[in-house]
Amino acid sequence: MEKKVEITIYGTEQLCPSCVNLPSSKETYEWLEAAISRKYPNQPFTISYVDIQSPPDDEKKKAFAERVIEEDMFYPVVLLEDKIVGEGNPKLKTIYLEMEKYGYTAVHE
Structure with missing residues (x-):
């Protein structure tokens, strides 16, 4: 493994208007964390969730959260x-x- 990757999930508790019947952003974050951990056991990665309605003070994350809203991205x-x-x-x-x-490297069961 070359480096520990950072995965960031941007979303909000409110479902995206075009995403009816899909899991919430938070549920997707939890699902991804579990799935990636199973696929790549003992291979560290960082995963975090950013609420686009109240992003952290981190300028980079705050700027991307604003972009999600401004560009009407599907979250x-x-x-x-x-x-x-x-x-x-x-x-x-x-x-x-x-x-x-x-x-x-994927671990195959």
Whole structure:
């Protein structure tokens, strides 16, 4: 593994108007954390959730949260090392492919 990647999920408790019947942003965050941990055990990564309605003081995260709102992105928006890898209904396969570019190795059961 080349480096410990940072995954950031941007969303809000309110469902995206175009995302009816999909899990909430927070549920997606929890699901992704569990799925990635199972796929890449003992391979550290950082995952965090940012509420776009009340982002943290981190300027970079605050700026992206504003971008999500201004550009009417479908949330949750999933960033992996500052690259958008999912929007609205993120796909595990896309996220896994991006992680493997950083040297993560899948454990097959």
